[in-house]
Amino acid sequence: xxxxxxxxxxxxxxxxxxxxxxxxxxxxxxxxxxxxxxxxxxxxxxxxxxxxxxxxxxxxxxxxxxxxxxxxxxxxxxxxxxxxxxxxxxxxxxxxxxxxxxxxxxxxxxxxxxxxxxxxxxxxxxxxxxxxxxxxxxxxxxxxxxxxxxxxxxxxxxxxxxxxxxxxxxxxxxxxxxxxxxxxxxxxxxxxxxxxxxxxxxxxxxxxxxxxxxxxxxxxxxxxxxxxxxxxxxxxxxxxxxxxxxxxxxxxxxxxxxxxxxxxxxxxxxxxxxxxxxxxxxxxxxxxxxxxxxxxxxxxxxxxxxxxxxxxxxxxxxxxxxxxxxxxxxxxxxxxxxxxxxxxxxxxxxxxxxxxxxxxxxxxxxxxxxxxxxxxxxxxxxxxxxxxxxxxxxxxxxxxxxxxxxxxxxxxxxxxxxxxxxxxxxxxxxxxxxxxxxxxxxxxxxxxxxxxxxxxxxxxxxxxxxxxxxxxxxxxxxxxxxxxxxxxxxxxxxxxxxxxxxxxxxxxxxxx
Numbered sequence: 001x002x003x004x005x006x007x008x009x010x011x012x013x014x015x016x017x018x019x020x021x022x023x024x025x026x027x028x029x030x031x032x033x034x035x036x037x038x039x040x041x042x043x044x045x046x047x048x049x050x051x052x053x054x055x056x057x058x059x060x061x062x063x064x065x066x067x068x069x070x071x072x073x074x075x076x077x078x079x080x081x082x083x084x085x086x087x088x089x090x091x092x093x094x095x096x097x098x099x100x101x102x103x104x105x106x107x108x109x110x111x112x113x114x115x116x117x118x119x120x121x122x123x124x125x126x127x128x129x130x131x132x133x134x135x136x137x138x139x140x141x142x143x144x145x146x147x148x149x150x151x152x153x154x155x156x157x158x159x160x161x162x163x164x165x166x167x168x169x170x171x172x173x174x175x176x177x178x179x180x181x182x183x184x185x186x187x188x189x190x191x192x193x194x195x196x197x198x199x200x201x202x203x204x205x206x207x208x209x210x211x212x213x214x215x216x217x218x219x220x221x222x223x224x225x226x227x228x229x230x231x232x233x234x235x236x237x238x239x240x241x242x243x244x245x246x247x248x249x250x251x252x253x254x255x256x257x258x259x260x261x262x263x264x265x266x267x268x269x270x271x272x273x274x275x276x277x278x279x280x281x282x283x284x285x286x287x288x289x290x291x292x293x294x295x296x297x298x299x300x301x302x303x304x305x306x307x308x309x310x311x312x313x314x315x316x317x318x319x320x321x322x323x324x325x326x327x328x329x330x331x332x333x334x335x336x337x338x339x340x341x342x343x344x345x346x347x348x349x350x351x352x353x354x355x356x357x358x359x360x361x362x363x364x365x366x367x368x369x370x371x372x373x374x375x376x377x378x379x380x381x382x383x384x385x386x387x388x389x390x391x392x393x394x395x396x397x398x399x400x401x402x403x404x405x406x407x408x409x410x411x412x413x414x415x416x417x418x419x420x421x422x423x424x425x426x427x428x429x430x431x432x433x434x435x436x437x438x439x440x441x442x443x444x445x446x447x448x449x450x451x452x453x454x455x456x457x458x459x460x461x462x463x464x465x466x467x468x469x470x471x472x473x474x475x476x477x478x479x480x481x482x483x484x485x486x487x488x489x490x491x492x493x494x495x496x497x498x499x500x501x502x503x504x505x506x507x508x509x510x511x512x
Contacts, residue, residue, distance in 0.1 A: 023130055025465035026474040026496050027484055028067040034058055036080040043398050048103045051092040057084055064129045068432060070461040075432070078390050081399040082428040086125060089424040095145050096137030099126065101424050110153040114142070117157035117211035118425040120232075121359065123164035125427045127171045130467045136177060139165065143184040150184065155191060158210045158228060162189065163235035163303065166242055170441035173469045175246065182243055189236055196229065202266050204284065205229040207349070210296075211356065212331070214348040216338045217281035217290035227271050227279040228296040234263040235303035242443075264305055277312045293322065293333040294349075295357045301364035304371050314368060314376040317361065317385070325407035327392050328353035329361050329385060334407075345413050347403070352413060354404045355426035358389055363427070366435035370450055380454040386436060389428070401426070437463045437475055438507075447499060449475055449492050450507035460484070469512055471495050477505060 037058045046053065052060045061083055068079045089100045093112050099122045101115040109115050119142065126135045142161075143150050162185045169178050178185075196203045202225035207218035210228050218224045241256035273280045273289050279297040281290040297313060300306045316322040321335050332339055332351040340351040349357075365382055368374060393401050395415050402412040402420040414420035433439050438451040447468070453461070460483040466473040474493040481488035489503035492510055499510030 023465065023467055023472050025067050026472065026493055027462050027476065027486070028069055028464040030062045030067060030465075032069075033067065033076075033080055036077055037061065037084055040081060040084045040399065048088075050088060050100070050103070051090045051097060052087050057087055060087055064131055066128055066429075066433065066466045067464045068437075068462070069464075071458050074390050075387075078393055078399060079429055079432055081393075082125075082401065085401055085422045086424065088422050090134055093141065095141050097134045098138045098141050099134070099424065102419055103422055104419050106419075108156075110151045110156075111145070112141070114151060114153070115157070116142070116151075116154050116159055116161075118356065120160040120164040121356070121425065121427050123161060123168055124363075124430045127164075127168040128429065128433060128466065132172055132174065132177070135168070139181060143181050143188075150188065154188065155195065156209065158205050158232055160232040160235050160303075161185075162239040163232070166239035167441065170443055171468055178243060179247065182247070185236075185243075186240060189233075189240060192233060192236075197233075198225070201225070202263070202270060202282075203229045203233050212296065212349040212354075214342045214346055214350060215281075215294060216292045216332050216336060216342075216350045217283075217294055223284045224290075225271065225282045225284075226296060227267065227281070228299050230263055230267050230271070231300040231303055231305055234260050234267070234300070234305050237263065238303065264307075267300060268306060268310065272310065278316065279306075279310070279313065292336050292338070295323065295329060295331045295361060298361045298364045301368050301372075302360055304367050308372055308374065311368065311372055311374040311376055314365070314374065317365065318377065318381050324385075325353065326388075327405060327407055327410040328388055329358050330407050331357050351407065352404045353392065353407050355389070355393075355401060355423075355428075359427040359431060362386060362389065362431050362435060366431070366452060369452055370440060378454075379452045382435065382452045383454050383457060386431060389431075393428075401428075433463065433466065437461070439463070439466065439468070439473065439475060441468075445469070445512045446509050447473065447492060447494065447512050448507065448509050449490070449500065451477065451490065451505050453477065453505055455505055471512060 041054045065083045068076060070076050091098050091100050091112060098112050098114055100113050101118045105113050142154055145151050165178055196205060198204060204223045204225050206220055207213055207215040208220045210226060213220060237256045237260040241253045244253035270282055271279045276293055278293045279300060283290055293316060318324050322333050323329050330351050331349045331354055342348040342350045362385060365377060369382060392405060392410055393399060395412050402423050403414050405412045435452050438449050440448040440450060442448055459479040461477050463475045471494050476484050476486055476491045478484045490501060490505060490508060491498055492500040492508060494512055500508040502508050
């Protein structure tokens with residue numbers, strides 16, 4: 001059995017290597033998008049260079065990224081800008097490549113300027129890169145880079161990296177990798193339970209260690225059970241359950257299933273405010289709910305965690321009095337008397353718009369639209385909020401991604417500080433791929449595409465050169481068939497072979 005497993009792994013590695021080396025887009029031409037990179041390179045003073053400097057950016061992108069074309073220029077430009085800016089954060093170390101959050105050195109970072117708060121986002125976004133080495137190295141450093149042990153600050157912030165690693169497997173189908181690091185993830189979960197779990201109850205976290213400091217609901221020294229960390233740990237437990245099932249360890253899988261079931265029950269019984277119709281922080285002092293809606297109340301849907309009767313919470317995401325502001329989804333209820341009262345520019349999460357949270361909420365919303373029956377939001381709401389996210393990522397007329405912004409003016413609150421430039425603390429392209437275009441990663445050999453594009457917005461788009469399960473996937477929407485001349489409607493191709501289609505923008509499936 002052991003010998004047979006080794007052969008399978010070798011074949012898998014050879015196949016993946018072959019697929020990457022021979023990956024070619026089916027429809028789009030990479031050179032048609034080079035002008036974006038030329039512009040990005042010229043619009044800045046490249047004062048900080050890491051593994052892949054600007055003069056190598058285009059060559060790296062051609063080898064590594066999917067291609068995207070659509071009739072709305074700012075969506076297209078932002079797609080390439082976010083790959084270009086992600087590439088800036090790849091750093092070469094003596095232990096391999098890592099992904100940084102800030103380009104400038106931070107005093108509270110781990111070795112190599114690593115910060116764990118955005119690790120889940122880094123994994124979700126980079127899972128679409130053709131070369132797995134960058135994230136493989138990064139995860140090996142995080143889990144083993146401290147003399148064979150995890151980095152000392154891996155648990156400095158809450159995280160959902162076990163879930164993200166399994167979600168990455170759903171894209172690259174590399175079972176070998178997560179089997180290699182599997183034991184480390186189980187040890188990490190046990191350490192979280194030991195450090196931050198109330199026995200028989202929920203996990204607690206300081207708001208600052210949730211990477212969400214200066215909140216209305218909490219404080220830097222308050223040990224409050226929060227929807228965020230409990231949803232993360234639910235997602236991590238489910239990922240470990242699925243990994244154990246794949247290794248044939250049904251007993252251990254049941255062990256993690258019990259943990260996730262318990263967290264779900266506790267979240268719904270202890271963190272749901274029926275008056276506010278929302279998941280909220282429970283205050284350590286007094287054991288009462290904080291009585292404020294905050295954006296972290298949407299995070300449970302990131303992991304498909306709540307039962308359907310809690311979907312009513314989503315009516316607030318489109319409410320302009322609550323979360324829906326001119327320049328994004330606010331991190332706290334706009335109608336609350338303490339909204340934006342904690343002072344400017346101190347990393348306040350009391351209402352300002354954070355891309356970190358926006359990308360979590362939009363991922364959760366895509367799950368809601370795909371996996372639940374509900375009447376609170378529609379594809380048009382997803383598109384409108386994603387469009388606002390696109391529009392917010394500009395500063396002085398140029399593409400920009402920073403820490404956080406004013407919800408009414410769109411002004412980046414740390415935009416003139418070097419630390420804020422190219423802040424690698426959110427996703428965007430994963431939202432385009434899995435949400436707007438709708439490629440829903442799965443473990444089996446069925447390819448599922450469910451675009452969240454409203455019928456009346458775009459007559460065409462193409463997402464090409466997607467490396468998925470070792471094959472090149474192309475997704476086209478061509479309403480009348482005249483743009484790409486591959487037929488009318490929605491089509492999905494795998495290695496140039498059409499496997500699914502529809503005349504409408506709707507869910508389609510096919511075989512890889």
